[in-house]
Amino acid sequence: xxxxxxxxxxxxxxxxxxxxDFVALxxxxxxxxxxxxxxxxxxxxxxxxxxxxxxxxxxxxxxxxGAAATLNQWWEADIDAKMKRTANRxxxxxxMDRQAALHFGVGLSFFSVLLMGVATNWLAAAVLTVSxxxxxxxxxxxxxPRTAQNIVIGGAAGAFPPIIGWAAVTGDIGALxxxxxxxxxxxxxxxxxxxxxxxxxxxxAAGIPMLPVVAGERATRRQIWLYTAIMAAAALAPxxxxxxxxxxxxxxxxxTGLFVALAFQVYxxxxxxxxxxxxxxxxxxYSILYLFLMFGAVVVDRWLxx
Ligand code: HEM
Ligand SMILES: CC(C)=CCC/C(C)=C/CC/C(C)=C/COP(=O)(O)OP(=O)(O)O
Numbered sequence: 001x002x003x004x005x006x007x008x009x010x011x012x013x014x015x016x017x018x019x020x021d022f023v024a025l026x027x028x029x030x031x032x033x034x035x036x037x038x039x040x041x042x043x044x045x046x047x048x049x050x051x052x053x054x055x056x057x058x059x060x061x062x063x064x065x066g067a068a069a070t071l072n073q074w075w076e077a078d079i080d081a082k083m084k085r086t087a088n089r090x091x092x093x094x095x096m097d098r099q100a101a102l103h104f105g106v107g108l109s110f111f112s113v114l115l116m117g118v119a120t121n122w123l124a125a126a127v128l129t130v131s132x133x134x135x136x137x138x139x140x141x142x143x144x145p146r147t148a149q150n151i152v153i154g155g156a157a158g159a160f161p162p163i164i165g166w167a168a169v170t171g172d173i174g175a176l177x178x179x180x181x182x183x184x185x186x187x188x189x190x191x192x193x194x195x196x197x198x199x200x201x202x203x204x205a206a207g208i209p210m211l212p213v214v215a216g217e218r219a220t221r222r223q224i225w226l227y228t229a230i231m232a233a234a235a236l237a238p239x240x241x242x243x244x245x246x247x248x249x250x251x252x253x254x255x256t257g258l259f260v261a262l263a264f265q266v267y268x269x270x271x272x273x274x275x276x277x278x279x280x281x282x283x284x285x286y287s288i289l290y291l292f293l294m295f296g297a298v299v300v301d302r303w304l305x306x
Contacts, residue, residue: 021090026066041165070105155188
């Protein structure tokens, strides 16, 4: 277990943690998109859910995702201490007691799952449980320190929210949320590896076997290109399967076309200095906007054009 180095990595806080540090543990910026994809799954679902229950379901996805992020940081405080990007997080910076983070993460996990089950249904609660367990145990604890394919398999955790949102309304899992799961699943490698290319020295310093560290930049650029091609097919699949209409089709074609173009620039680039990797930064930033766009388009499409 990684507990000993973690304990030694952080100073003992002199005072109880500030509420802002508890919020920081939930990785609120990353989770906005996770929550948005869950909300879109919920809004795209057929059937009716009371607005208060819909709000509760989205709150549960946010709390569950925040709980998983907290447990991720509880486990990785020693690694976070070694990376510039993460060294100022509450645990490595010594602003919070490790036990407090563990209790917060476990408590929030149970609370989010139980509230989801009571407010909506136990299928939605079960999928929320799977995504929390997947992020904490499969990705963070098992795969991340062991294999460069960690985010391909582990990334599934972040792809579940549209299924959770849909299940909260319908009590089942339809073809559209599965298609959206696939889109997010294949989007994750280009999203993350674009970033990993320009923060590679951080991951190397922390000893994490991320793809650019283990396989090098050329191989990472090739893999980004490969997964972008699969992601493009996943993006167009809902149109071909007639799960969505023209509006989504137009947004998917234009939005995915730009994604493919940016990924191609990353594939072609020979830049080796992380500080100068502009194509990689562009692809990473656009990847976030892209997913917002695609999920937003699914909802508008289902509402306006169905
Ligand atoms: C295993 C899969 C993933 C990995 C390893 C990963 C990794 C990262 C990392 C390291 C960052 C930089 C965050 C920071 O500076 O603290 C980031 C940013 C971000 N990620 Fe991911 N990500 C993954 C999946 C996802 C998923 C599934 C979503 C949403 C559906 C997502 C949404 C975001 C957003 C919105 C940001 C920007 C946050 C900001 O503005 O600071 N990521 N990701
Ligand atoms: C509903 C639910 C439980 C959703 C889970 C959401 C989820 C798995 C999102 C994955 C995105 C994420 C924060 C990756 C960070 O990777 P990292 O932890 O390796 O990044 P770091 O280096 O910033 O810690």
